[in-house]
Amino acid sequence: MSDVLRRRRGAGAGQTKGVNLGSDPGGLSPRLGLWVFLAAAALQPQHARANDAAAAAAAAQSQANALLARLEPAARPFQFVVKDARELKGLFTLWQQDEKIWIALRPEQLEQPFFLSYNVSHSVGERRLYAGQMGGSRIALWRRVGNQVQLIAKNTAYRAAPGTPQALAVSQAFSDSLLASAPVASAAHPASKAFLVEANALLLTDIPGYATQLESAYRLPYQLDARNSSFASARGDAGLTGLQVNAHFALARLPAPAPGQPGAPAPAMPDPRSLFAGFYYSFAALPASVMPGRAADDRIGHFATTVHDYSDDLSAGTALRHVYRWRLEPADAADAANAADTGGPGAPREPKQPIVYWIDKNVPLKYRRAVAEGVLEWNRAFEKIGFKNAIVVRQQSEQDAFDTLDARHASIRWFLGSDVGFAAGPVQVDPRSGEILDADIAMSDVYARSARRFAADHPEPGSAGGAGAAAAGAALCEYGHGGHGGGADIHFALDLLAARGGVEADLAGPQAEALAQAYVRQVIMHEVGHTLGLRHNFRASTIYSLRQLQDPRFGKQRPLAGSVMDYLPFNLAAPGQAQGPYVNETLGPYDYWAIEYAYKTLPAADEKQLLAEIAARSSEPALAYGTDEDAQANVADPEVNAFDLGDDPLLYARQRLGLTRELWQRLETRRLPDGESYATLRRGLNEGFSQLAATLPVALKYIGGVRMLRDHAGTARAPFTPVALHSQRAALALITDSVFAADSLRFSPALISRLGIDHFEQQPDIAVGRRVLALQSNALDQVLADAVAARLLDAQAAEAGGAPTLSLGELYASVQGAVWSELKQGKNIPAQRRNLQREHLKRLAGALLRPGPGAPADVRSLQRQNAIALRALLRAGLPGKSLDRETRAHLSECAQTLDEALRAPLLRATI
Known part of the structure; x- marks a missing residue:
């Protein structure tokens, strides 16, 4: 036997x-x-x-x-x-028995591409590890090698015409990736010829790479523990198979903390050695036909796929870029022909298949209407191009068994976090065409909470509006409610209005309710824009003046900016000025234009020409566009900023710095009601520092700044225009007066003595001097950066007609004069000012002894001149008999430091 x-x-x-x-x-x-x-x-x-x-x-x-x-x-x-397992039919049939799941694969399903996505259903709720977040996606396929089944991610970034020698070369040049593999678990079924592979071995692994995110968050080597991981659910239909994994990550032990460092790395979990994260895997059918791609244009802000095509060598490059967009088609061929023949739509008509957004059942009942309104606002733009009800909103009920994180349901979900909140609007696309296949907007509850507090602290000047939300990322919007972004702005606004005398109101009252609803609505509008394929537009805030925005009637007739895809701060008026709407309410002209380019039905034969005609409108002032890469501090286009308002960003910066000083002045005399915590004053002081740190870079971009446009030939506008000298000098004066002047950052002992702390949060006593020095040091680093020096020197060559520009020497002399102003006045120098002067001296000596590898040669020669001049002032001030001992010691040490720096040889980083 x-x-x-x-x-x-x-x-x-x-x-x-x-x-x-x-x-x-x-x-x-x-x-x-x-x-x-x-x-x-x-x-x-x-x-x-x-x-x-x-x-x-x-x-x-x-x-x-x-x-x-x-x-x-x-x-x-x-x-x-599978004799005791139950069958779950879907794109790939599943068999489930207790904790085991098998995937049945038929021979014809091998080597056939499908859409694979993996999203995060639940997490730990802190340090950027939140539930309800969209993850990654791939075009994948199953491959059998002997008795091993491989889950392969196809490399879609490179291609050539099938069957050509170039296609063979592409396959040899660029590799696919292995996501997971498992052994074959059965012989073939005699009828269907399907065989089994164990899903546990394939998916109870770390395909999303979450261990790396955990290590980034906690600096601890978490590893997936497959033995304690399991499937939470499994479902399927004709075009989808979905599985949710409850993945356990663990540490063998916690390392001993360094002296003075906290020992618990993760307060949001009961035991930091163990945590669970949920991954929802969708195996979905790809579209039956590849949607025709629409070429991207750099004058309009759409996300775009990039595929390198090696089919021929008739173009200068290999990159093909297609905008992200949903498949939106007229209901019948007659509609499409009518739009094509007339060059535009007639009466709006229903699309063949609308874009459907599902409101997840975890969205609070009170905000579901606001969420739906924020989504449906975009139908205004689609109606302009001939589509009626292009976007539809549906509510997931308690009886609906599907998970909105699967690849078949675009959704809006609520999520929570213990340390921060934001909204995000990511999408997953077919990389072959740019067709959007799924979108999952994640919305934190802090927006509504903050809006209620805003309304409670200050009465509305007009009707409530919305506030944009999304973070600065080229492919992912995440407007964080912390740092120097939207969170810092709203908290600054709340504290300023409270300091102006706002009376606490009922957080559940009608004003608070109206503003919370409008705020949520605007957040959703912004995020839906991303899920329709639109990038940020940080130049959109420049199409109206601050005077217009301060008109209470203005916001009822128009948006506060050219696009909801900008980050708009609260529209705060200066004392004595009229107060316009605090927040934006509707789409801007740019939004209609961007939707037209991506979604308008065009005849294939004329599409290239018609798209060029649409894009050629980019020089219209109302369609101003600049995105994330244009808003970087090192780019120095002063018109492209996150969180500014009005057509004069420098005027906005000046106003915001004035509002910061107003807040601090009001804190000096503010009387708190009996029983209120002094932590209120500390919070207001901190929000002022955050606002100052966020506003200074707006002014700094004027120094050596260049207006950079995306125009193509024919607009009569130059792509690069240096900032005028008077604007650069005004920006420099604003910076030195606000941060480096002797009286710029002084606080009374009476205020400092009342800066309470939150004892439950175990915050240390506030050290105002250290906070001031940190702000000043950061400002010195920015204004004395080698990149700023290079910009100024380049601007001298670019200035049209030889017009005067701000010189590097003037910049250095202005900063040095403001920092060391006491020397010419013969005054004692307070400790806070001495600290600033030491920081400046450190950077001055560094330019002489160890210049950076990218420092222009003029930096060292000019700073040597400044060092000699400063040494002379220091020596001249030393004999002063009226100076206190601290000042004399400080001046003597600084003079000696400069002597040594001027005598020392240059330390070169390279030979």
Whole structure:
């Protein structure tokens, strides 16, 4: 008998000789059943043979199961493996038994591409590890290699025409990636020829790479623990198979903390050695036909796929870029022909398939209407190009079993975090065409909470509006509610208005409710824009003046900016000025233009020409556009900023710095109601520092700044225009007066003595001097940066007609004069000012001794001149008899430092 078993086990990998179930897929075939029965009977003791027929059959079946279980997994009969499992039909059929799940793959499903996405259903709720977040996606396929099944991510970034030598070269040049693999778990089914692979081995792994995110957050080597990971759910339909994994990550032990460092790395979890994260995997069918791609244009802000096509060498480059967009088509060919013939739409008509957004059942009931309104606002733009009800909103009910994180439901979800909140509007696309396949907007509850506090602290000057939300990322919007972004701005606004005398109101009152609803609505409008394929537009805030925005009637007629895709701060008026709407309310002209370019129905033969005509409108002032890369501090286009308002960013910066000083002045005299915590004053002081740190870079971009436009030839506007000298000098004066002047950052002892702390949060005593020095040091680093020096020197060559520009020497002399102003006045120098002067001296000496590798040569020569002049002033001030001992010691040490720096040889970073 053992020889027979060995022969059958050696029948070959993937073959089923001797275990063919024939026409009885639910049990053993008669031939195999007889063989197993005889084998079992031969092994039975004598008394067992006397049992009745039923007992004998049961024993035979048990023996058969034992023998079959000893077969290699790939040789086990299909139905033997799944005999107690339930079937879940879908794109790939699943079989589930207790904690085990198998995927049944038919031969024709191998090597066929499908859409794979993996999203985060739940997480730890801190340090950028939040629930309800969209993850990654791939075009993937199944591949069988012997008795191993591989889940392969296809490399879609490079291509060539199929069947050409170039296609062969592409396949040789660029690799696919292995996401997971597992052994074959059964022989082929006799009817469908499907075989099984264990989903546990494939998906109870870290395909999303979450361990790296955990290590980035906690600096600890978390590893996925497959033994304690499991499937939370599984479902499917004709075009989708979805599985949710409850993944356990663990540490063997926590490292001992360094002296003075906190020991608990993760306060949001009960035991930092263990945590669970949820991954929702979607295996979805790709569109039956690839949607025609629409070429991207750099004058309009759309996200775009990039594919390098090597089919021919008739173009200068290989990159093909297609805008992200949903497949939105007229309901019938007549509609499409009408739009094509007339060059535009007639009466708006229903699309063949609308864009459907699902409001997840975890969205609070009170905000569902505001969410729906924020989504549907975009139908205004689609109506302009001939689509009626292009966007539809549906509410997920408690009876709906699907998860909105799957690849078949664009959604809006609520999420929470213990340390920060934001909204995000990512998408997942077909990389071959740019077709958007899924979108999941994640909305934190802090927006509504902050808006209620805003309304409670200050009465509305007009009707409530919305406030944009999304963070600065080229491919992902995340407007963080912390740092120097939207969170810092709203908290600054709240504290300023409270300091102006706002009376606490009911957080559940009508004003608070109206503003909270409008704020949520605007957040959703911004995020939906991203999920329609639109990037940020940080130049959009420049199309109206501050005077217009301060008109209470203005915001009822127009938006506060050219696009909802900008980051807009609260529209705060200066004391004595009229107060316009605090927040934006509707789409801007740019938004209509961007939707037209991406979604307007165009005849294929004329599409290139018609798209060029649409894009050529980019020089219209209302369509001003600049995005994330244009807003970087090192780019220095002063018109492209996150969180500014009005057509004069320098005027906005000056106003905001004035509001910061107003807040601090009001804190000096503010009387708190009996019983209120002094932490209110500390918070207001901190918000002022944050606002100052966020506003200074707006002014800094004027120094050596250049207006950079995306125009193509024919607009009569130059792509690069240096900032005028008077504007650069005004910006420099604003910076020096606000940060480096002797009286710029002084606070009374009375205020400092009342800066309470939150004892529950165990915050340390506030050190105002250190906070001031940190702000000043950061400002010195920015204004004295080598990149700023290079900009100024380049601007001298670029200035049209030889017009005067701000010189590098003037910049250095202005900063040095402001920092060391006491020297010419013969005054004592307070400790806070001495600290600033030491920081400046450190940077001055560094320019002489160890200039940066990118420092222009003029930096060292000019700073040597400044050092000599400063040394002379220091020596001249030392004999002053009226100076206190601290000042004299400070001046003496600084003079000696400069002596040594001027005598020392240059330390070169390179030879």
